[in-house]
Amino acid sequence: MSVSEYKRALLYRKAQANVCKNDYFNKIQSFTNDTVVGGNFLTLEETDNIINSLKDKKINSKIKVEIDSYQQLVEFIKEKVAGLSSYLLIDEEWKFCGMYKISSEFSSDYNFDELHSDEIRIISCDLSFQIQIDYNHNKIECEYIMYK
Numbered sequence: 001m002s003v004s005e006y007k008r009a010l011l012y013r014k015a016q017a018n019v020c021k022n023d024y025f026n027k028i029q030s031f032t033n034d035t036v037v038g039g040n041f042l043t044l045e046e047t048d049n050i051i052n053s054l055k056d057k058k059i060n061s062k063i064k065v066e067i068d069s070y071q072q073l074v075e076f077i078k079e080k081v082a083g084l085s086s087y088l089l090i091d092e093e094w095k096f097c098g099m100y101k102i103s104s105e106f107s108s109d110y111n112f113d114e115l116h117s118d119e120i121r122i123i124s125c126d127l128s129f130q131i132q133i134d135y136n137h138n139k140i141e142c143e144y145i146m147y148k
Helices: 003-032 044-056 071-082
Strands: 059-065 084-092 100-102 118-125 129-136 139-147
Touching: 003 044, 003 084, 071 118, 071 129, 071 139
Parallel strands: none
Antiparallel strands: 059 139, 084 100, 084 118, 118 129, 129 139
16 A cells, blocks of 8 residues: 555544544443543554554464453453553444553443444553454453464
């Protein structure tokens, strides 16, 4: 993709952010149990750079984690990100609004169905791991990916 094509794509994505911003903010607030802070969003360029950096990293291990309930998922996330800053990506909205930097506080009652949500990714700020969560009709699939 040429520079001008990338800039055009960024403009389109930024325009789309206006359409999905409220939904994204609601999902973030529901997941973190905290008020959304505008300064915690990364720019689309920063978001793209992190995603590209992850694509270039070698995977050290990829573990499918058995999760039976949302509460169990929250406990797993808290265990892995305790004391670390990380980035939150929810559904497709992050592609238009950017990644959101979070601490280690998570709500124990995020409602995938009510929020029309089916995917959450948490990436450590040092890019050493990510947690990928997929939700489909009361079934939660979780992968824990560690990078070299």
